[in-house]
Amino acid sequence: MNGGGPWEVALFVSVNHALRAEKILKGEGIDTKLIPVPRQISTECGVCLRFPPSVRSRLEAALAGKIGIVAICPL
Amino acid sequence: MEKTVDARGLACPEPVILTKKALEQERGLVVLVDNDTAVENIRRLASKTGCAIAVTGEADGSFRIRLTRSAATPPHEGTDIGISCKTAGPKQTASPLVIVLSSDRLGRGNEELGEVLMRSFVHTLLTLEERPARIILYNTGVRLATRESPVLDDLRQLVEAGTELLVCGTCVNYFEIKGELGAGKISNMYDIVGAMAGAGRLIIP
Numbered sequence: 707m708n709g710g711g712p713w714e715v716a717l718f719v720s721v722n723h724a725l726r727a728e729k730i731l732k733g734e735g736i737d738t739k740l741i742p743v744p745r746q747i748s749t750e751c752g753v754c755l756r757f758p759p760s761v762r763s764r765l766e767a768a769l770a771g772k773i774g775i776v777a778i779c780p781l
Numbered sequence: 782m783e784k785t786v787d788a789r790g791l792a793c794p795e796p797v798i799l800t801k802k803a804l805e806q807e808r809g810l811v812v813l814v815d816n817d818t819a820v821e822n823i824r825r826l827a828s829k830t831g832c833a834i835a836v837t838g839e840a841d842g843s844f845r846i847r848l849t850r851s852a853a854t855p856p857h858e859g860t861d862i863g864i865s866c867k868t869a870g871p872k873q874t875a876s877p878l879v880i881v882l883s884s885d886r887l888g889r890g891n892e893e894l895g896e897v898l899m900r901s902f903v904h905t906l907l908t909l910e911e912r913p914a915r916i917i918l919y920n921t922g923v924r925l926a927t928r929e930s931p932v933l934d935d936l937r938q939l940v941e942a943g944t945e946l947l948v949c950g951t952c953v954n955y956f957e958i959k960g961e962l963g964a965g966k967i968s969n970m971y972d973i974v975g976a977m978a979g980a981g982r983l984i985i986p
Contacts (some may be wrong), residue, residue: 721897740931742901753901 713781714762715754717743718773724753726774734768736761748780757780783807789815789843793866797822798850804830808850815843822864823848846902876981877914880906882922885930887986899925902986903939912942913984915976918965919949923956928963936964947972 716738718724725741731738738755747754757765762778769775784807788796796819800812804826820836823846827834833849886895887902903925904975906913911943916939918926926948940946946965953959953967977983 721894725893725897739904739934740897740900741904753897 711781712759713756714759714778715741715744715747715756715781716765716778717747717752717776719776721753723773724755727769727775728755730772731755731765731768732734734764736765736768738765744781783809783811783847785811785813787813788819789813791819793818794862794864794930795863797826800846801826801830804832804848804850810848812846812848813843813848815867818866820844820846822866877979878911878982878984879915879917879976879980880913881917881919881927881977881983881985882925883920883985884919885921885924898929900931903935907935907938907942909957912939913944915945915947917947917949917968917973917976919952919973921956921959923948926963926965927961930959930963933963936971940964945976947976 716727718727728738728740736757738757738761740753740754743752743754755765766775768780784803786796786799786803788799791799793816800823802811803810803812814823824834824836826832827848831851833851837845837847837849838846872929882899885899886892886897887898888895890925891972906916916936922923924930926936927933930936936946947968948962948965950967950969953962959967
């Protein structure tokens with residue numbers, strides 16, 4: 707999960723939401739990586755999920771109705 | 782009148798390149814630079830090209846370098862002039878950064894949160910301009926180097942970039958996880974204490 711990218715990150719309202727989302731996605735076989743929210747996106751200490759753009763639609767579908775995504779940003 | 786090359790304010794390797802070019806035209810030269818790296822690069826150039834060199838420190842922290850090419854030495858034609866824009870890699874840094882991870886979680890308190898924080902911590906080490914020279918893992922910290930570890934990819938990337946990852950052998954033995962290690966080299970307390978004692982900065986988060 708540390709290849710060259712490009713990457714996108716999914717932001718959540720809380721650390722707990724990010725962790726729950728990670729578990730759900732893992733269960734669905736969607737590989738993400740929990741990383742600190744990049745400085746350019748927020749100065750608060752938080753975590754987000756990083757993933758390749760190719761899995762974005764699967765990721766959104768897997769979380770629909772379960773965990774709200776605040777935003778998806780390019781990394 | 783000797784030619785003067787003012788290379789102050791220029792980024793490496795500009796100063797040494799300008800100096801080399803000027804030496805192709807001139808037998809004697811004065812170069813002004815403002816950092817140690819440029820001085821060292823020009824010293825190497827002088828040594829490779831058979832020039833006499835005299836370095837004088839100026840009051841403002843810059844350096845005046847006088848170079849004189851001997852009559853017998855032709856201008857240097859090759860491109861190998863030993864330029865180094867980094868004074869050292871992680872292992873040769875004068876004040877090496879050493880990080881000790883004595884647990885697989887960051888901080889005391891909530892375990893789940895501690896695990897999240899450790900993942901963030903190790904990932905963020907990759908963004909440091911100066912990577913750690915060494916990372917030492919002991920006690921439950923050794924679990925971070927196992928194949929199941931969520932930070933294994935990041936640790937491997939640090940190792941690929943030159944960080945030495947020392948994993949406490951006693952701890953690996955105690956937890957019986959030798960066969961599960963995915964990164965680092967098994968180490969002992971002599972190496973660990975030596976690495977700590979030799980650290981310029983020691984971080985134990």
